[in-house]
Amino acid sequence: DAGVTQTPRHEVAEKGQTIILKCEPVSGHNDLFWYRQTKIQGLELLSYFRSKSLMEDGGAFKDRFKAEMLNSSFSTLKIQPTEPKDSAVYLCASSPLGGRGYEQYFGPGTRLTVL
Amino acid sequence: GDKVKQSPSALSLQEGTNSALRCNFSIAATTVQWFLQNPRGSLINLFYLVPGTKENGRLKSTFNSKESYSTLHIRDAQLEDSGTYFCAAPYGGLSGKLTFGEGTQVTVIS
Numbered sequence: 001d002a003g004v005t006q007t008p009r010h011e012v013a014e015k016g017q018t019i020i021l022k023c024e025p026v027s028g029h030n031d032l033f034w035y036r037q038t039k040i041q042g043l044e045l046l047s048y049f050r051s052k053s054l055m056e057d058g059g060a061f062k063d064r065f066k067a068e069m070l071n072s073s074f075s076t077l078k079i080q081p082t083e084p085k086d087s088a089v090y091l092c093a094s095s096p097l098g099g100r101g102y103e104q105y106f107g108p109g110t111r112l113t114v115l
Numbered sequence: 116g117d118k119v120k121q122s123p124s125a126l127s128l129q130e131g132t133n134s135a136l137r138c139n140f141s142i143a144a145t146t147v148q149w150f151l152q153n154p155r156g157s158l159i160n161l162f163y164l165v166p167g168t169k170e171n172g173r174l175k176s177t178f179n180s181k182e183s184y185s186t187l188h189i190r191d192a193q194l195e196d197s198g199t200y201f202c203a204a205p206y207g208g209l210s211g212k213l214t215f216g217e218g219t220q221v222t223v224i225s
Binding site for chain 2: 031033042043045050056095102103106108109111
């Protein structure tokens with residue numbers, strides 16, 4: 001079975017650009033999560049989908065971050081416009097059936113550098 | 116953040132020795148997950164636990180929901196065990212969202 005896939009693995013952007021990160025969850029999984037990881041803040045939840053419906057879009061990140069899930073097997077995270085402070089690893093995870101206590105599986109992440 | 120506290124924050128282990136990592140919860144955790152983030156940055160699933168104990172090779176984990184903690188034991192540490200270990204628990208009603216600890220950075224030395 002394929003795990004969670006993310007593309008690209010690395011992205012370098014100039015300040016002010018628009019970038020789109022992609023994620024394919026494990027086939028059949030119901031919940032999809034976008035996280036951001038930095039050394040200072042650790043792992044922070046950006047967005048959370050259940051059955052393609054947006055459940056949470058991470059308050060502080062609403063401004064320039066938009067996650068979408070157009071079908072059950074694909075999600076995007078758009079950052080517009082990018083700022084240097086957005087440099088981080090962006091992780092996507094999926095979980096089988098949703099609800100409390102289901103195991104999450106992570107993709108390899110996209111390392112974003114904003115110059 | 117504060118909902119899940121991991122200790123120690125960093126650990127240096129001699130190859131072949133044993134150690135334990137701990138995760139304390141201030142939330143009513145019903146399950147816990149342990150991950151290893153390897154030097155390439157991938158988060159590898161180690162354990163998914165309901166209250167009780169699981170073992171996998173040289174790793175063993177226990178989750179005590181009544182006392183709100185979980186432990187991860189590393190036996191006979193090997194160089195490939197190096198990385199950052201995270202514990203996480205779900206929070207927020209029926210949400211599948213996880214809250215993560217800050218991680219324990221483990222370095223195994225020969």
